[in-house]
Amino acid sequence: MSKNKNFNVIVNHVTRVEGHGNIRLRASDGKVEHVEWQVPEAPRFFEAMVRGRSFEDIQTIVSRICGICSVTHSMAAIKGIEDAMGIEVSEQTDKLRILCHYGEQIESHILHVGYLVAPDLLGQKSVIPLVKSHPDVVKTIIRLHRLGNMWMETIGGRMTHPVTLKPGGFTVLPTEEKLRELKSMIENAIPDLKTLSEVVFSLADKLPDFNRETEYIALTGPDYYTFYHGNIASTDTDEKVPVHDFERVANEYVVPQSTAKWSKWHRDSYAVGALARFNVNAEKLMPLAAETATKFSLAKGTCNPYFNNVAQIVECVQVVEHGLQLIDSLLKTGLKPEPVKVEPKAGEGVGCVEAPRGILFHRYAFDEKGLCTKANICIPTGQNHGNIQKDFEALAPQIIDRDQDEIRLLLEMLVRSYDPCISCSTHYLNVEFV
């Protein structure tokens, strides 16, 4: 219980370039007077950078928007370009891209659960002290993280910022031997995934019990748990919106507390990410992933944002299961060289994929020489900001009588559960000599 009934909880996150992601809470007479999630600019400046550039350069540029979602941004751009120029890709390309994308999903989810959430649940400030207190947990996380890296390198040619993906197909295909090695790596990682799942399960009662009715939005596919194909679905409606009409869903608007645009559809805000995908597509999970969800009592309709982390574990299992199936299918038919030659064409198109942290939209227009004349990138973090604010407004009154440090931690954990993309584009060192 907070002794002082009038207090402020302030968490500042200031970077030199990208802006800020601050938490502000003001309590008066033991009641929440004001709570606010102040957020940074979305990457609108990248849109300006691609205008005037050739369609062949776009995916390389946008892959640098984010070191964690570089495959996702590349694929959204490539799909947008292919849509604009009427390019069809082969079944082999389709499968390889989905496979590559799974490498990024597992890498990002493992990093998020392992490096950011596990320390909260184990009562530590970061992953570093966990090396001493929980060495086996950290080593499991590191091995799974390595799997994600190797997975992306096998298909995308690099651990991050892929170089083999291009409009129409691939510049270089993985060898069948490399695919077999990847298969073996994935199979060997299944026990680690089960261990991590057990660890999170044993700590799941530490996830705050907070529920708020929320609209969840994700891609939904024809017959599998999709991150790549499909239309836009919401838990509030049966309507399926083609990705070409994504602006009708995102409804971006401006709020005073943020330089980033926020989004809403049927309610004041909506959520995207692993829990959104689960709430939209849970019945399409593969057996082991479905079993994992059941173990955690994660069911469709869950609206506790902290359970996004549990949904991430379920998705790790899903991509492992489906990834193995895709590799088997590719090896069965054998990989065939598919030279790609794309003739530029004027047009406009949309590329949509699920980033680890939610649905991502890219829209581009090109002139007849294939030069980009228009770009619009709508990122998942931007779509989640309004929902974080609404969660704050519902959560703060429920916890306002607790210790100020606990209030701060619960609000921070809430932000972390969404894994927002803040200060993603720079990694410079900032040091003093000792």
Place this chain on the structure above:
Amino acid sequence: MKPILIICLGNPLMRDEGIGIRLASELSVHLADSPDVEVMDLGTGGLSVIHAIEGREKIVFVDCAIMGQAPGLMHRFTPGQVRSLKARMRYSLHEGDLLNTLELSRRLGQCPDDIVIFGIEPKEITHGEGLTSKLENNIQQYVQTILKELD
């Protein structure tokens, strides 16, 4: 696996923050036939450093670094010679800090002993492609200094 790895970090869409990536392409040309040295552009995939360095004998990092020095100055140091001034809120995975990542690797017993960092003081970190002339004019000098480290 080659015993010496040069890891270049940064973002070429953020002006001088991209100095590491620019030097990756220059160094790759110089070291294309080297049997011992590999050059890696790791962009902003910071935590992947843990896996890249494991099992190597020597690691050379090339990165943009705010050190309070004159813009364009390149400084050679080891992780033990500096302290990070980066504020970390742990909101997201996107707050990369190389020194923190190396500390994690060290505690896991996976970090090579021989680590050198070449930090280059930026003039401008802002949205845009291309380095400022302050750094652009020094490219060959940076390359030669880094190559000498390999002698």
